[in-house]
Amino acid sequence: MIFKSSDGGVPPGDLNGFLDRGSHVDGELRFETSFRIDGRLTGRISSPGSLIVGDRGEVEGEVEVGRLFVSGVLRGSVTAARIQIAPGGKVFAELNTRSLVIEDGAVFEGRCAMTGEPRGEKPKPAEEGAKPKLVPKAAG
Numbered sequence: 784m785i786f787k788s789s790d791g792g793v794p795p796g797d798l799n800g801f802l803d804r805g806s807h808v809d810g811e812l813r814f815e816t817s818f819r820i821d822g823r824l825t826g827r828i829s830s831p832g833s834l835i836v837g838d839r840g841e842v843e844g845e846v847e848v849g850r851l852f853v854s855g856v857l858r859g860s861v862t863a864a865r866i867q868i869a870p871g872g873k874v875f876a877e878l879n880t881r882s883l884v885i886e887d888g889a890v891f892e893g894r895c896a897m898t899g900e901p902r903g904e905k906p907k908p909a910e911e912g913a914k915p916k917l918v919p920k921a922a923g
Contacts (some may be wrong), residue, residue, distance in 0.1 A: 799832070820855070834863075838871060853889075873876045 799814040807823035814830045821837040826844045828834060833850040836842050840855035849865040853872040859898040862879045870888030883892050 802840075836872070 784795040797816050799818050802808060802822040802824055804821045804825040807827045810840045811816065811827045812824060815832055817833040817835065819832065819835040819837055823841040828846045828848060831899050834846065834848045836853045836855040836857055838854040841859045842871055844860045845860060848863050849890045850865045851861060852867050852869065853874055854869040856873045859873065860877045864880065865882040866875050866878060866880045867884040868886060868889040868891055870886050874893065876893045878888065878893065880895065880897060883895055883897065900919040
């Protein structure tokens with residue numbers, strides 16, 4: 784199951800909140816650690832943490848999170864360091880990520896740019912005059 788902490792998911796006690804089925808929110812969502820959506824959210828989501836779109840969850844809009852796990856439906860654009868689409872999950876979006884996992888039975892339609900850093904994150908410039916560090920290989 785994709786929500787267990789052993790496979791990169793979020794431990795249940797670490798949820799900041801959730802949107803349960805039968806609920807619909809239009810607007811902007813911000814959270815710190817993790818958030819689960821089993822209802823419907825239309826708008827913008829922004830967090831350094833993990834977003835879980837449950838099997839009955841629907842998200843439409845712009846998503847910028849640290850990690851994204853989708854078992855439901857997501858439409859729009861996503862920027863995340865890691866994206867995982869579970870069996871039954873459907874993503875119709877433009878993705879910008881370092882890591883994309885599409886499991887058997889998942890659907891992805893759209894475009895994906897796999898870059899070294901998500902949009903908005905800039906590489907750190909090398910210190911002027913710094914030399915690369917060499918690590919000796921251990922004899923084996």
